[in-house]
Amino acid sequence: MTIQELDNQYIAHTYARFPVQLVSGNGSLVYDESGKEYIDLGTGIAVNGFGVNDEAWKEAVIAQLDKIQHTSNLYYSAPCAKLAEALCVRTGMKKVFFSNSGAEANECAIKAARKYGELKKGKDYYTIVTLKNSFHGRTITTLSATGQDVFHEHFTPMTEGFVFAAANDIAEAEALVKAHKCCGVMIELVQGEGGVTALDKEYVQRLEALARKEDLLFIVDEVQTGNGRTGTLYAYMDYGVTPDVVTTAKGLGGGLPIGATMLGERAENLFTAGLNGSTFGGNPVCAAGALSILERIDDALLEEVKKKSAYIFGELTGATGVKGVSGKGLMIGVECEKDASAVIAACREKGVLVIKAKNKVRLLPALNIPWEQLQKSIKIVKEACK
Ligand SMILES: *Cc1c(COP(=O)(O)O)cnc(C)c1O
Numbered sequence: 048m049t050i051q052e053l054d055n056q057y058i059a060h061t062y063a064r065f066p067v068q069l070v071s072g073n074g075s076l077v078y079d080e081s082g083k084e085y086i087d088l089g090t091g092i093a094v095n096g097f098g099v100n101d102e103a104w105k106e107a108v109i110a111q112l113d114k115i116q117h118t119s120n121l122y123y124s125a126p127c128a129k130l131a132e133a134l135c136v137r138t139g140m141k142k143v144f145f146s147n148s149g150a151e152a153n154e155c156a157i158k159a160a161r162k163y164g165e166l167k168k169g170k171d172y173y174t175i176v177t178l179k180n181s182f183h184g185r186t187i188t189t190l191s192a193t194g195q196d197v198f199h200e201h202f203t204p205m206t207e208g209f210v211f212a213a214a215n216d217i218a219e220a221e222a223l224v225k226a227h228k229c230c231g232v233m234i235e236l237v238q239g240e241g242g243v244t245a246l247d248k249e250y251v252q253r254l255e256a257l258a259r260k261e262d263l264l265f266i267v268d269e270v271q272t273g274n275g276r277t278g279t280l281y282a283y284m285d286y287g288v289t290p291d292v293v294t295t296a297k298g299l300g301g302g303l304p305i306g307a308t309m310l311g312e313r314a315e316n317l318f319t320a321g322l323n324g325s326t327f328g329g330n331p332v333c334a335a336g337a338l339s340i341l342e343r344i345d346d347a348l349l350e351e352v353k354k355k356s357a358y359i360f361g362e363l364t365g366a367t368g369v370k371g372v373s374g375k376g377l378m379i380g381v382e383c384e385k386d387a388s389a390v391i392a393a394c395r396e397k398g399v400l401v402i403k404a405k406n407k408v409r410l411l412p413a414l415n416i417p418w419e420q421l422q423k424s425i426k427i428v429k430e431a432c433k
Contacts, residue, residue, distance in 0.1 A: 050080070065395065074098035075416040077400065085395070086424040088412045089402040093239075093271050093378065096298040096340060098413040104301040104339050111335035118331060120324065126334035133341050134309055137280055140293060141315035144308040145329030149270030149296035150184025152306035155323055156233065156292045157188060159310065160264040161208075162317045164230025167262055173208045174227040175266075176220055181211075182240035183233065183268055192233060195241070214238065214246055217253045224261050231264040231292075232257070236282040236375075239271040242405035243380025244373050248286055255288040264314060266292040270306075274298035275344040275414050277376035278353045285375075301340040305333040344414070352376050352414050355421055359410065362425050368432035373407070377414060380407035383432045393431035399424045408432075 048056065050068050068080045075098045077087045090096065097104060111126055118124050131143040144155050157175065164172035177183065179194040187206055190198050194211035210227055212220040220232070232254055237245045258265035265288070272282035273295035279285045281293060291313045296306040306328070310317070356376045363372045363381055370382040383390050387408050394401050394408075402409045408428070412421060 072099035107339035127329035140309035146306035152294035155308040160231030180241035233266040
């Protein structure tokens, strides 16, 4: 059987895969089994921030593999402690809980908010305000937090305690906080799966003020926006707010699974021994790789991200067949006159991998994509939109 046949026969049909099998790569160039080269503008859904096969990341991962590959959280481990330190130093957050995915990082944030509500106001203050059109993960509880009905179908009853406000509508958020016994507010600053739309700065600041006034944990889900993706180390840094909890995953591990829930001053002491845990969380190999990624997301790289972002917006805004360009940094949604799937297929045909978000073509290039590859690929995207 071919790999596609094997996959169809033996893997649960939860994914509508593109008809491509990727086998190798280097930076932003990836190759399928026939040797066809693609410029990758999808980076495994904002995961491979430095592309594939990145030398420095591999070195860090291999060095750790040569020592010990897993210890469990029953023991101290250097990569995990050093990564937590680096995250706290770079963000001003106080403590980190490590897990293996974005959904788990958000589960931890939700637990933190519920514990906070109980501590501050009482056990029945467990409701969290999230946004319509959001995406927070695939576990039952993070699906419950996701403000899109389509994700709730078939899986009811959902976890209770989530109410949804329209993005950028502060009055609706205020009304929900008034009507429910709340413990937190959780948002993505750029809704990714929801269609790559950035929240307004003023709205986010008012939401933070609402959280402060009502003593709610202000949680920012940076699973996709984090780790340099939007032009700052974390997206909140460009919004002039200080979250109580920041979750991240995707880009942090450079391709290995790791989730992080960063806890600020109000949240740092909510967890005590036994209140959360993970067998794999903070795995030393993943943590060593993540540390190498984090160290290289510096000001110079972030400047480049902003320049490349401006270039893409400049090229695609107003281009023939393009209705609009949304997002922030290198997290970009392109609304086309043509069906997004047709544009994606045309790009793939011409050797450029892009992905979808709702009805948009989504671009998530590597943060360090070389200029020539970026220019070449954007030209192809532009052509495909016509
Ligand atoms: C991808 C994503 C998640 C879920 O992450 P997983 O690692 O797939 O569990 C949660 N929140 C946001 C904003 C995401 O983009």
